[in-house]
Amino acid sequence: MELAITNSISSTAQKFLKPKPKVKSFRVFTVKCISSLSSSDGAATGVVERPWKTSDARLVLEDGSVWRAKSFGARGTQVGEVVFNTSLTGYQEILTDPSYAGQFVLMTNPHIGNTGVNFDDEESRQCFLAGLVIRSLSISTSNWRCTKALGDYLIERNIMGIYDVDTRAITRRLRQDGSLIGVLTTEESKTDEELLEMSRSWDIVGIDLISDVTCTAPYEWVDKTDPEWDFNCEGRGEIYHVIAYDFGIKQNILRRLASYGCKITVVPSNWPASETLKMRPDGVLFSNGPGDPSAVPYAVKTVNDLLGKVPVFGICMGHQLLGQALGGKTFKMKFGHHGGNHPVRNLVANRVEISAQNHNYAVDPESLPVGVEVTHINLNDGSCAGLAFPALNVMSLQYHPEASPGPHDSDSVFGEFMELMKKVKQKA
Numbered sequence: 001m002e003l004a005i006t007n008s009i010s011s012t013a014q015k016f017l018k019p020k021p022k023v024k025s026f027r028v029f030t031v032k033c034i035s036s037l038s039s040s041d042g043a044a045t046g047v048v049e050r051p052w053k054t055s056d057a058r059l060v061l062e063d064g065s066v067w068r069a070k071s072f073g074a075r076g077t078q079v080g081e082v083v084f085n086t087s088l089t090g091y092q093e094i095l096t097d098p099s100y101a102g103q104f105v106l107m108t109n110p111h112i113g114n115t116g117v118n119f120d121d122e123e124s125r126q127c128f129l130a131g132l133v134i135r136s137l138s139i140s141t142s143n144w145r146c147t148k149a150l151g152d153y154l155i156e157r158n159i160m161g162i163y164d165v166d167t168r169a170i171t172r173r174l175r176q177d178g179s180l181i182g183v184l185t186t187e188e189s190k191t192d193e194e195l196l197e198m199s200r201s202w203d204i205v206g207i208d209l210i211s212d213v214t215c216t217a218p219y220e221w222v223d224k225t226d227p228e229w230d231f232n233c234e235g236r237g238e239i240y241h242v243i244a245y246d247f248g249i250k251q252n253i254l255r256r257l258a259s260y261g262c263k264i265t266v267v268p269s270n271w272p273a274s275e276t277l278k279m280r281p282d283g284v285l286f287s288n289g290p291g292d293p294s295a296v297p298y299a300v301k302t303v304n305d306l307l308g309k310v311p312v313f314g315i316c317m318g319h320q321l322l323g324q325a326l327g328g329k330t331f332k333m334k335f336g337h338h339g340g341n342h343p344v345r346n347l348v349a350n351r352v353e354i355s356a357q358n359h360n361y362a363v364d365p366e367s368l369p370v371g372v373e374v375t376h377i378n379l380n381d382g383s384c385a386g387l388a389f390p391a392l393n394v395m396s397l398q399y400h401p402e403a404s405p406g407p408h409d410s411d412s413v414f415g416e417f418m419e420l421m422k423k424v425k426q427k428a
């Protein structure tokens with residue numbers, strides 16, 4: 001099959017596009033701190049440091065706006081793309097989702113940090129995101145699973161965080177003008193102009209971010225899912241061997257596949273298709289991952305080489321790579337979808353599912369060849385949220401059936417992948 005990875009797109013897709021940022025005149029935004037609580041320290045008690053301190057950080061956006069803030073993570077200067085996430089909870093899963101590499105996550109829920117962090121909620125081995133932007137940092141942590149305060153966790157992982165920023169105003173700006181590049185700094189010596197220049201000379205489009213987050217060698221996923229957090233796991237029949245391509249895989253995808261009874265081998269993003277086929281898997285999973293799907297033609301080629309030879313399931317980046325491998329095109333959306341509350345119409349089951357989403361790119365359905373079916377639609381904007389190509393045993397979702405964080409409405413898609421592998425195995 002011919003690869004089509006250029007990015008000219010149909011007129012239908014135009015409406016989702018990110019326009020060029022309008023450069024506004026330089027304006028400085030500050031949030032007045034009204035708290036007058038008395039000081040109390042000690043991360044050991046889960047109390048974070050001085051939420052009433054004076055501002056010591058700036059976020060400068062490429063449109064020329066400057067946001068004074070207070071830092072609570074690592075110090076320094078960091079550039080990234082600002083995206084807003086509408087999840088109410090689950091900041092630790094978001095922080096450890098490798099798909100956020102190169103991005104600042106701005107939480108629209110104003111109250112963050114109140115449950116601290118814990119051992120169970122990690123989605124990968126580290127935090128790959130550029131930084132965290134929040135309105136209000138909880139002055140104490142209170143949760144029976146909490147092992148650490150959020151600020152200490154960010155410092156330990158060298159991730160910048162800011163609070164006391166008008167996250168609502170920034171979100172409205174991102175919705176209006178599209179996602180923006182920003183620079184976050186705690187360095188007073190850097191001028192606003194320097195930071196603005198830095199934000200305008202950096203771009204996230206066309207960069208291979210997958211190779212920075214993937215594993216370096218294949219490994220078996222042997223972790224048993226904690227029964228306390230497991231569900232839909234009773235009465236599994238045959239054990240299927242799934243090769244999971246790690247483009248920045250979230251561990252809950254692996255936990256869910258394990259719950260459905262799979263034996264799982266995780267392989268790096270550059271693992272050749274020929275090696276995968278030698279391992280004789282029952283199915284292949286293409287994972288989520290950060291950045292621009294058009295920047296990783298080698299991954300599209302791997303997907304293309306496997307098409308029709310084994311049942312495949314793509315999630316998010318995996319879905320976008322499948323879209324390209326099938327001959328379709330992807331494009332950058334205006335501000336993307338990030339949050340645990342996106343309604344999706346499942347056209348196959350004829351039901352609406354509330355889903356967890358995190359993506360800035362999408363597949364242009366009009367670019368797809370005959371035979372490829374759009375199976376799911378995002379009901380907020382009508383964009384393509386799922387595909388199937390039954391002739392080649394292909395299925396994919398643009399969003400996150402593994403949730404984490406988010407609702408479990410779409411979990412049954414893992415069962416559909418089992419059915420697909422079963423059908424193909426029985427025919428063989």
Ligand SMILES: NC(=O)CC[C@H](N)C(=O)O
Pocket residue numbers: 099287288289290291292293315316317318358359360361362
């Ligand atoms: N979660 C993901 O896999 C993200 C996919 C892709 N990097 C995007 O932003 O669209």
